[in-house]
Amino acid sequence: MINDLWYKNAVIYSLAVGTYMDANGDGVGDFAGLMRRLDYLHGLGVTAIWLMPFQASPGRDGGYDISDYYQVDPCYGTLGDFVEFTHAAKQRGIRVIIDLVVNHTSDQHAWFQEARRDPKSVHRDWYVWSKKKPRDANKGMVFPGVQKSTWSYDSTARAWYFHRFYDFQPDLNTSNPHVQAEILKIMGFWIQLGVCGFRMDAVPFVIATKGANVRKPVEQYEMLRSMREFLQWRQGDAIILAEANVLPDTDMDYFGRSGDRMHMMFNFQVNQYLFYALAACDSRPLQRALKATRPRPKTAQWGSFLRNHDELDLGRLAKTQRKAVFEAFGPEPRMQLYKRGIRRRLAPMLNGDRRRLELAYSLMFTLPGAPVLRYGDELGMGDNLALPERLCARTPMQWSTEPNAGFTKSEKPILPVIDDGPYGYQHVNAAAQRRDPESMLNWTERIIRMRKEVPEVGWGDFEILGTRDASVLAIQYEWRNNSALFVHNLASAPREISLTVKAAKEDARLLINLLSEDHSVADGKGQHRLVLEGYGYRWFRVGGLDYLLRQSDIDDDRPIR
Numbered sequence: 001m002i003n004d005l006w007y008k009n010a011v012i013y014s015l016a017v018g019t020y021m022d023a024n025g026d027g028v029g030d031f032a033g034l035m036r037r038l039d040y041l042h043g044l045g046v047t048a049i050w051l052m053p054f055q056a057s058p059g060r061d062g063g064y065d066i067s068d069y070y071q072v073d074p075c076y077g078t079l080g081d082f083v084e085f086t087h088a089a090k091q092r093g094i095r096v097i098i099d100l101v102v103n104h105t106s107d108q109h110a111w112f113q114e115a116r117r118d119p120k121s122v123h124r125d126w127y128v129w130s131k132k133k134p135r136d137a138n139k140g141m142v143f144p145g146v147q148k149s150t151w152s153y154d155s156t157a158r159a160w161y162f163h164r165f166y167d168f169q170p171d172l173n174t175s176n177p178h179v180q181a182e183i184l185k186i187m188g189f190w191i192q193l194g195v196c197g198f199r200m201d202a203v204p205f206v207i208a209t210k211g212a213n214v215r216k217p218v219e220q221y222e223m224l225r226s227m228r229e230f231l232q233w234r235q236g237d238a239i240i241l242a243e244a245n246v247l248p249d250t251d252m253d254y255f256g257r258s259g260d261r262m263h264m265m266f267n268f269q270v271n272q273y274l275f276y277a278l279a280a281c282d283s284r285p286l287q288r289a290l291k292a293t294r295p296r297p298k299t300a301q302w303g304s305f306l307r308n309h310d311e312l313d314l315g316r317l318a319k320t321q322r323k324a325v326f327e328a329f330g331p332e333p334r335m336q337l338y339k340r341g342i343r344r345r346l347a348p349m350l351n352g353d354r355r356r357l358e359l360a361y362s363l364m365f366t367l368p369g370a371p372v373l374r375y376g377d378e379l380g381m382g383d384n385l386a387l388p389e390r391l392c393a394r395t396p397m398q399w400s401t402e403p404n405a406g407f408t409k410s411e412k413p414i415l416p417v418i419d420d421g422p423y424g425y426q427h428v429n430a431a432a433q434r435r436d437p438e439s440m441l442n443w444t445e446r447i448i449r450m451r452k453e454v455p456e457v458g459w460g461d462f463e464i465l466g467t468r469d470a471s472v473l474a475i476q477y478e479w480r481n482n483s484a485l486f487v488h489n490l491a492s493a494p495r496e497i498s499l500t501v502k503a504a505k506e507d508a509r510l511l512i513n514l515l516s517e518d519h520s521v522a523d524g525k526g527q528h529r530l531v532l533e534g535y536g537y538r539w540f541r542v543g544g545l546d547y548l549l550r551q552s553d554i555d556d557d558r559p560i561r
């Protein structure tokens with residue numbers, strides 16, 4: 001195994017330039033502002049930044065409606081500012097990945113404008129048209145309740161065009177070799193400007209067959225291999241992190257059996273069952289999701305996450321499970337979205353309960369994969385449900401108690417800063433939390449530091465240990481003759497459990513707590529009795545602290561004993 005696969009243990013931090021830091025005082029965050037906050041991110045310990053789309057765009061879907069792939073939207077700065085930023089990030093050892101939104105363009109993109117005006121234009125066939133209204137026009141909407149159809153009539157083109165998402169996002173005809181070549185060109189362009197890879201938007205739709213006569217879209221997985229090949233050739237350490245909310249039985253199709261397609265995928269399966277487990281205080285559904293998503297090529301990696309810039313999509317849960325999550329974390333209709341999800345930020349979902357927040361993050365950091373955080377979550381930021389759809393969880397970063405949370409000098413920020421209630425910037429901000437050793441910010445910094453010292457999570461194999469208590473999840477990792485164990489109590493009440501660690505007898509005796517002085521020595525039968533407080537969590541090193549001296553330089557393919 002090549003040791004250099006940085007994404008196997010990356011700590012990824014996602015942010016939108018427009019709501020992070022505004023340096024020029026026009027109310028919109030910009031690259032110059034973000035650059036000045038790189039030291040903050042460096043201090044937090046993140047190793048990669050994932051930027052939401054920042055290319056030229058009418059901005060009707062948070063930038064996921066691009067009108068020019070080769071420009072920075074002027075409100076965020078220039079290409080020059082972008083390169084300064086990627087360079088400054090690199091100097092701090094932070095990699096940058098950016099969104100690659102190529103399932104669709106904005107309807108304002110010159111390609112679409114030309115295509116609709118001129119049936120003979122080269123770009124006509126870059127989109128998906130139909131002379132007649134297709135039979136399935138009111139099926140397959142991604143934003144049910146808001147989006148009315150997947151085909152709209154364009155009076156200039158005198159034809160219907162396909163749009164998997166909103167009507168202002170016409171789908172690219174991604175089966176067209178010219179479109180495919182352009183996608184590679186876009187990747188090549190940004191690679192040249194210093195990025196280390198892409199979070200590829202809506203992957204199942206990008207590779208699906210599209211058209212008025214397509215009843216059941218077929219995924220053209222080979223496309224993923226050509227993108228991967230191109231990227232790896234242009235820059236060896238560049239990656240693709242796929243947004244693909246798919247069922248586990250197709251995971252291998254996305255990763256590629258020999259790891260020749262996507263390097264990373266967000267683990268949507270685990271994400272949904274994790275929230276159900278938290279709601280029901282029952283780890284079993286989560287255990288099943290972990291086992292179902294276990295198969296992956298050695299070089300591939302999951303992105304573990306709690307919340308992102310979209311709604312928490314619960315579409316894969318059974319009806320009763322979804323109901324349980326709604327009741328626990330988003331009971332009011334205004335907290336829910338698209339009939340399948342919750343649009344709140346994590347802290348309000350968990351009632352600002354610090355114990356539960358730590359539990360949730362501790363899980364995120366220790367489940368198989370690399371953690372992906374969302375800006376502001378390190379502070380426990382809240383949401384503004386008065387804002388429509390997903391905008392509620394995209395409010396400006398809260399830096400200080402200065403006006404508009406120190407995000408901008410302008411009186412008109414791009415989105416309102418949260419300035420009332422318990423999540424208002426007067427209470428929740430980075431400056432205050434920096435000074436408080438017990439703050440969420442400093443907890444997050446410490447947990448990231450510790451997570452970096454447990455590479456077993458990213459590289460190793462895992463086994464779920466029996467605890468005889470459904471509310472307690474115990475997961476053990478093994479890698480290169482080193483082993484770590486993580487125990488989480490999902491229940492609000494304390495729990496006492498006993499477990500047997502998988503290791504050679506002398507190692508299995510001792511569990512060294514990595515976060516406190518509460519270590520454990522096994523009894524005569526080799527059992528560890530652990531008492532966990534409500535929502536308690538433990539990070540243990542199996543054996544002793546001389547583990548590094550025993551670490552092997554090569555992989556051992558034997559399963560955990």
Ligand code: NOJ
Binds near residue numbers: 201202309
């Ligand atoms: C998925 C993105 O995460 C979401 O924000 C966006 O609206 C759609 N793709 C369309 O690009």
